[in-house]
Amino acid sequence: MNRRVLAALGSAVLALSMAACSGDGAGSGGNDSDQPGDLTIGVSMPTQTSERWIADGNSVKEKLEAKGYQVDLQYAGDDIPTQSQQVDQMITRGADVLIIAAIDGTALSGQLQAAADADIPVIAYDRLIRDSPNVDFYVSFDNYKVGVAQATALLVGLGVQTKDGAKGEAKGPFNIELFAGSLDDNNAHFFFDGAMDTLKPFIDDGTLKVTSGQTSIEQVAILRWQQEAAQKRMEDLLTSSYNSGTKVDGVLSPYDGLSRGIITALQNAGYKGADFPVVTGQDAEIASVKLIDDGVQSSTIFKDTRLLAEQAVIAAEAFLTDKAPQANDTETYNNGVKVVPSYLLPVQTVYKDDIKPVLIDSGYFTAEEVAAGQAG
Numbered sequence: 001m002n003r004r005v006l007a008a009l010g011s012a013v014l015a016l017s018m019a020a021c022s023g024d025g026a027g028s029g030g031n032d033s034d035q036p037g038d039l040t041i042g043v044s045m046p047t048q049t050s051e052r053w054i055a056d057g058n059s060v061k062e063k064l065e066a067k068g069y070q071v072d073l074q075y076a077g078d079d080i081p082t083q084s085q086q087v088d089q090m091i092t093r094g095a096d097v098l099i100i101a102a103i104d105g106t107a108l109s110g111q112l113q114a115a116a117d118a119d120i121p122v123i124a125y126d127r128l129i130r131d132s133p134n135v136d137f138y139v140s141f142d143n144y145k146v147g148v149a150q151a152t153a154l155l156v157g158l159g160v161q162t163k164d165g166a167k168g169e170a171k172g173p174f175n176i177e178l179f180a181g182s183l184d185d186n187n188a189h190f191f192f193d194g195a196m197d198t199l200k201p202f203i204d205d206g207t208l209k210v211t212s213g214q215t216s217i218e219q220v221a222i223l224r225w226q227q228e229a230a231q232k233r234m235e236d237l238l239t240s241s242y243n244s245g246t247k248v249d250g251v252l253s254p255y256d257g258l259s260r261g262i263i264t265a266l267q268n269a270g271y272k273g274a275d276f277p278v279v280t281g282q283d284a285e286i287a288s289v290k291l292i293d294d295g296v297q298s299s300t301i302f303k304d305t306r307l308l309a310e311q312a313v314i315a316a317e318a319f320l321t322d323k324a325p326q327a328n329d330t331e332t333y334n335n336g337v338k339v340v341p342s343y344l345l346p347v348q349t350v351y352k353d354d355i356k357p358v359l360i361d362s363g364y365f366t367a368e369e370v371a372a373g374q375a376g
């Protein structure tokens with residue numbers, strides 16, 4: 001039985017012995033008398049500038065409301081103090097469980113301590129919250145495998161490897177550039193590690209050449225995953241490393257928003273048609289799915305936010321009924337203080353041919369949305 005369940009049981013016993021049954025304070029979730037309608041789940045999401053987080057927020061809210069729970073959903077505009085404040089408010093308004101996708105994975109220790117003090121279980125949503133003992137569960141995807149899948153998609157796009165993992169016809173050498181996500185996001189490191197472990201043998205044997213020489217995560221990271229910053233870095237790379245007729249053949253991008261910035265920089269520099277570099281991505285954002293359909297972006301990694309939301313809801317319900325949510329990984333995600341029990345979902349690489357079977361046939365997007373590059 002984990003610490004939080006014990007704490008929750010402890011507080012239930014205390015509440016009974018005091019016969020103090022008036023009102024539901026913060027963290028009162030789990031009392032047998034509570035109906036879903038009496039329970040509030042605080043859902044803190046990082047930003048609405050990215051379509052994926054809107055989809056995540058909506059999915060979590062809809063699924064919780066369908067079960068009768070109250071939902072306090074907030075977006076923080078990618079601003080760390082705003083997210084801290086919103087989480088503080090959720091706690092003072094009496095949330096019974098918190099589901100948090102952190103902007104900066106290290107910035108919420110104070111809020112999480114307050115949550116722990118009020119016996120409110122905390123579920124880290126897709127992004128691990130670091131440096132705090134008060135993270136009770138983590139729902140995400142296999143983030144190392146995301147990085148492996150992105151690098152593999154780059155190799156496949158270049159023809160160095162085939163989709164079934166066999167050696168491809170193409171020999172290179174190919175000029176590539178690398179991008180990583182925000183250094184304060186734990187996932188960025190997992191993605192980059194998975195990608196570099198996969199690419200390194202090809203860099204070492206000369207099949208791939210990182211023309212700029214920028215290969216450390218610190219050199220290639222993009223703060224807050226910003227599209228404009230990725231565009232600017234790609235423009236700078238084109239000016240500094242591709243000014244003597246050398247062409248870019250491929251770009252490792254860990255997220256569709258960055259990919260769109262990179263693509264804009266490449267298009268502005270005159271890249272087009274069959275010579276357009278292979279650009280990877282992640283999240284199957286609708287604007288990027290259209291770019292893949294149009295043959296501009298090469299691939300994305302699909303993480304089904306419906307399934308992630310479902311796991312978050314399952315974990316929240318477990319806490320609300322004083323059970324420990326079921327983990328399928330209890331080793332990988334050490335947040336600097338402890339290993340956080342996790343439920344990790346699988347991911348899927350999407351090339352142009354996969355849009356219909358994977359994204360449209362599963363109802364994630366309609367064919368019209370893909371054609372328009374816009375959801376809804």
Ligand code: GAL
Binds near residue numbers: 052127181185255282
């Ligand atoms: C990461 C997440 C990615 C992507 C990125 C930018 O934490 O795992 O899927 O969404 O943030 O939002």
